[in-house]
């Protein structure tokens with residue numbers, strides 16, 4: 080997947096969905112999306128090689144104090160299973176993924192977020208970034224996941240740790256996550272800088288800016 084990001088966005092904008100949304104009696108598939116049972120891999124660039132012994136998760140910016148967890152320390156935080164849906168802007172949606180990991184509701188207990196902080200930049204190994212309003216990060220369905228449906232994530236899907244933000248398009252769910260930067264002002268992440276929508280709500284089709 081080394082297609083130029085600019086070209087990818089232009090192509091996606093022109094794409095008209097050829098498949099009708101699958102039957103959706105419970106209204107769980109957002110407009111313009113189709114269901115898949117598969118778990119496609121969508122990565123821009125190569126899968127980064129992550130060394131667990133050197134792994135770090137950092138929290139910095141507008142916080143009371145900068146923090147860093149080793150993998151062991153992070154895994155010692157209380158964990159939870161959350162079953163949520165996943166919607167990619169390229170139009171596939173998956174229902175009922177069960178993620179295991181540390182929910183934001185636990186991580187947040189360790190972070191003193193300053194009052195000026197309104198936005199978050201999510202950082203990942205390999206240099207990927209994505210931005211979110213703080214309120215969306217703090218949603219109680221957000222999780223830092225190491226496993227899906229009881230199996231450890233494969234390297235392609237974000238091992239050792241990925242973010243899951245179910246209420247926004249899946250490009251916000253950064254794989255190989257290694258940090259959160261709390262900010263007063265919004266700033267664009269990788270795909271947002273190439274014309275993906277700044278916010279990315281799948282229910283109102285916030286696909287492109």
Ligand SMILES: Nc1nc2c(c(=O)[nH]1)N[C@H]1C(S)=C(S)[C@@H](COP(=O)(O)O)O[C@H]1N2
Pocket residue numbers: 118119120121122123124166167168203204205207235236237249250251252253254255
């Ligand atoms: N670090 C990183 N995270 C990423 C991406 C990426 O390219 N790099 N792609 C995003 C996109 S566009 C999607 S749809 C999902 C796909 O997750 P999957 O490959 O596990 O299906 O990961 C998101 N997280």
Ligand SMILES: [Mo]
Pocket residue numbers: 121167168169249250
């Ligand atoms: Mo995506």
